Amino acid sequence: MKKILVTLTLLVTLSFAAQAQLINFGFRGGAGMGVHVDDIATNRPILAANLGGFISFGFTNSESIIGQNLMLQTGLNLIRRGSKFEEVLDNVMSIREGAYRAYYAQLPILVTYRQELPIREPGHFGFVSVGPAVNYGLFGFADDRKISRGYPQSDWNYKIENDPVFDHLNRLDVSFLLGVGYEWQDLSVMLQLDYGFLSVKNEIDVLKTDQESQSYHTSDVLVVPQGNNFALLLTVGYQFPIR
Numbered sequence: 001m002k003k004i005l006v007t008l009t010l011l012v013t014l015s016f017a018a019q020a021q022l023i024n025f026g027f028r029g030g031a032g033m034g035v036h037v038d039d040i041a042t043n044r045p046i047l048a049a050n051l052g053g054f055i056s057f058g059f060t061n062s063e064s065i066i067g068q069n070l071m072l073q074t075g076l077n078l079i080r081r082g083s084k085f086e087e088v089l090d091n092v093m094s095i096r097e098g099a100y101r102a103y104y105a106q107l108p109i110l111v112t113y114r115q116e117l118p119i120r121e122p123g124h125f126g127f128v129s130v131g132p133a134v135n136y137g138l139f140g141f142a143d144d145r146k147i148s149r150g151y152p153q154s155d156w157n158y159k160i161e162n163d164p165v166f167d168h169l170n171r172l173d174v175s176f177l178l179g180v181g182y183e184w185q186d187l188s189v190m191l192q193l194d195y196g197f198l199s200v201k202n203e204i205d206v207l208k209t210d211q212e213s214q215s216y217h218t219s220d221v222l223v224v225p226q227g228n229n230f231a232l233l234l235t236v237g238y239q240f241p242i243r
Contacts, residue, residue, distance in 0.1 A: 023058040023071070023242055026186075032234025034162040036100070036200055036227030044084040045046065046101060050192075052077030056112070056239070067112050068172035073132075077106040079194075080230045082140070082165070094148045102140035102165045108133035108177055128187075131181040135196070135229075136172060140165030169200045173229055189235040196229035 024137030054075030082100040103207035117124040145159040172206060173196040182191030 004042045008121060021058060023056050024239040025053065025055040025221070025242075026237055026239030027053050028077075028188075028190075028235050028237035030190075030192075030233050031101035032231060032233030034081045034083065034231040037077065038227050041087045041227075043227065044086075046082045046084055047080070048082075048233055049080040050077050050106075050233055050235055052106070053237075054108075065191040071112040072111045072112065073112055073210075074108060077108065078138075079104050079106045079135065079231075081135075081194075081196075081231060083227065087093070094146055096144070096146050096201070098139070098142065098144040098160075100142050100165055100169060102169060103138050103172065104134050104135040105138055106135045106175070106225075108175075110177060112181075114183065123185055127181050127183060127190075129181070129190070129192075131177055133175040133177050133194070134172075135175055137169065138164045140169075142168050170198065173198045173200070175229070179235075186239050186241065189238065190235050190241070192233050192235060194229070194231040194233065198228070199226040199227040200229060 029045060029049075029051040031049045033045040035043050035045040037043070052075055054073055057072045059070050080101065080103055082102050083166055084099040085098075086095060086097040088095060098110055108131060110129045112127050112129040114127040115126045116122070141161075142163040143161050143166045144163065146157050176195045176197065177192060177194035179190045181188055
């Protein structure tokens with residue numbers, strides 16, 4: 001799956017780049033909600049963030065109006081992802097809770113379609129951006145603690161803070177990005193969705209059902225997949241047109 005995604009990304013990039021001309025570069029940053037979805041643990045969001053630079057390539061020589069409104073955009077971002085979690089352990093006698101806060105370097109490859117808005121004053125555009133991104137984990141922190149209900153001082157409780165997050169999570173992720181935005185002159189605002197295709201952990205959570213505990217068989221085991229990175233962000237960008 002990884003090889004297919006990388007191959008498709010390269011093919012699309014090369015086919016666009018062969019006809020594209022550099023039109024602008026700029027910076028973009030913003031914040032929003034980040035969480036691990038599709039996980040067994042009860043998850044609560046953390047503050048997600050994006051900060052980085054971009055370059056855009058246009059197709060001003062295209063003979064079609066659609067082609068003239070298309071752009072290919074790439075760049076490099078520092079992003080913050082992660083999640084808070086809570087699990088019930090030991091037949092509801094204990095709780096395991098904590099948070100992952102991970103920082104990645106992100107390389108996006110986006111196809112953007114711009115359309116001038118039908119209002120009296122010119123220069124107002126709406127746009128949609130879509131494409132993949134490769135994310136590589138740089139650093140981060142994990143908090144993990146176990147609390148026994150009714151026995152908060154028990155020896156079997158534990159608390160770990162500021163543990164290196166990539167001792168627990170995979171460094172590589174491949175994301176799907178989708179953004180909708182508004183552009184006026186050299187300023188832009190975008191609402192962006194970021195979903196990671198790859199599981200954040202290699203391990204699996206295994207829950208033994210009541211049926212298993214009664215029958216003493218190992219076949220009744222619920223295997224639950226690990227979560228994926230998900231973020232919803234509001235970002236602001238400023239571009240420097242190439243004259």
